[in-house]
Amino acid sequence: MALTQLKYEFSPATPRALPVPAVHFGVVGSGDMEVIIENKDLGGKAVATVVTPVTGFDHVWEMVLRRFMDECQLGNVAISINDNNATPVVVSLRLRQALLEIEG
């Protein structure tokens, strides 16, 4: 019954750096999530870790995260998510909002 941890790796075609060391966004309310995106030397790659009480949505997570990574092309970043049953729409929104925090 422990929490599920999912890990994903992405190799953006044109990796760009996060302009700040780290950004945090969101609250782990019911049906919601938080994310930290931070700089990390990963040879241009990006990694994402999702911690969630929900099981069986590995593919959905991968799809949503891949779409976000394709869009933002961040490289050398680690993405850490604490989830509490957020829907894919909410996940996409929170990821974009996190970037808006720094890029306005």
Add this chain to the structure above:
Amino acid sequence: MSKWQTLQTRSFLESTARQRAQGLVDEGSFTELVGPTERFISPHLPELGEAVEFDDGVVTGIGLLGKHPAIVISQEGRFIGGAVGEVGGAKMVGALKLAQSIYEKLQAENPAEVQARRPIVLISFETGGVRLHEANAGLLAHAEVMDQIQNLRHKVPVVSVVGSKIGCFGGMGFVAAATDVIVMSEFSRIGLTGPEVIEQEMGRAEFDASDRALVFRTTGGKHKYIMGDCNYLVPDSIAAFRQQAIAIAALPMDAIENLRRIGSRSAIERQMQLVAMAAEVSPTDAKDMWKAIGNENPQQLIDANYTDFMAQAKRLTPAA
């Protein structure tokens, strides 16, 4: 407009714990301590398969109100109802200890500046008290918070800032009562026992927890203001709470002491009189107390907007 300026006009009620923390202090002055990137999650929730948060639902940090270092504790109600566990509790205790050490350093190194640079603690409550998933650790943390508040007596003003959706209940209701000053908006509440539990204990005929108006006039900001349990009632914006915090930071410590409801024999003698009055009035509704205090038309006060309420309400004051 900068992000901070945008925060100022925001509803305090609708804001997250972090927004409240950042907006309560001077622009750009907030430094979060043990923030989310430190990843101090609860060690107990994962065992139970419960979602975790990187800050464990409590934002702690330091900012400035002019020259006054402002230690901020801000609880996030959307994460497990803002309930306090081991990590969140330790953050609260650590922040209060930090306020004490800042005060002591100032006292030792720059005694002439104590009044001008004295730290202030702002606790933005949004909690029902103990987190049941780690109930024992949460309870023990409450006792530590209380102990630290007593350590700050006569030294550092500790201010309860209560304008959140959940308000402040359970063991944290004691903590709020024990602080020096309480600032509320009419949209938030302070108490011990939540409405559902009262209904369960007394029956729906006595107390209907789904009656929002009843719930608010029993423990809401307007009621607390009339009873003298909240010192300042402010409009629902971060700027309004911040302005009040600035005014409190400027007060001398003896004036702060006069704002207290409890914490000395003379204060509790006044509270005992209030309890005697309650026994006599035997209120079946908060409105009965409002009347006994001299408000002839309680319903008018319930309906009044902020400005009219402030102009019309007759109230008890803590030191009266």
Add this chain to the structure above:
Amino acid sequence: METMMGQGRLAIDMIVDQDSFAENQIPNFSVPCEDYAPGAVVGTARINGRECTVIANDAMECNPRFPVVYAGIIGMEEGYKMAMAVYRSIEADADLPVAKKRPLLLIVDTPGNGPGKVEEIIGMNKSTGAYQLALAEARKAGHPVLAVVIGRAISGAFLCHGLQADQIISLSSKYNTMIHVMPLTSIARITKQDLERLTALSTSNPVFAAGPEFFFRLGGVEEIMESPQAMRECVTRHLDDIYTLKAVNRTDKLGPWGRGELGEQRGGRITRKKVMARMNEQFDAVADRYLNA
């Protein structure tokens, strides 16, 4: 003797010197009326000849003015009466050195705070908060404050009557002693956890289960007593211990803070201290900006 629950007055007699308890006799202490907060028993007794203030619950009493207050519940009158007993004790010994300050003995058997509508309208939270602050003040002024859990020490009522003590000792759960926020069945229901699983988990993690033994592992109880007959000896020993620690300025080993440290030593609460250490470290890095604004 199977349980001490509901027997606060008997517990006083078993702990203090024979026939030495004088109810309501604390210098300058008085109550507004004869039946004021009858479930809160306060007074002065002697322990090995030394005067001490006793504060106990009488679970057999009902408050005549506040009907939700019975069976040891701490209501508004009760909290203020207990707080007043503490303030009067502090005043009585104000001019005495720490070594001579009277101990405060808390005999704990309370299931909760007054849960009523009137209590919320008037502010139950103030009454229990007032008693906690008074105890903290007494402890910091040098009075040894010792809590003895003989029956129920439940949630907010334990915060109020017990958890501000220098040290806490408890009868073992063999005597139906209860220390908890909620029984595990209620925790399971509210947190939507499986009861069997919670019960199994509690053997390895004491953080949510009910009972003095779990609090012991978290540092929340200093010692567990295996029989009511051991209470007097145990009280005497702990009071001596508290006096000794206060005499050498080791108050960091006492009270809620001391129990936090004990919780770490016993392996029950090990994250608490790391959080605080990190906070100090991070503050030190930015201190100048805030100290010299």
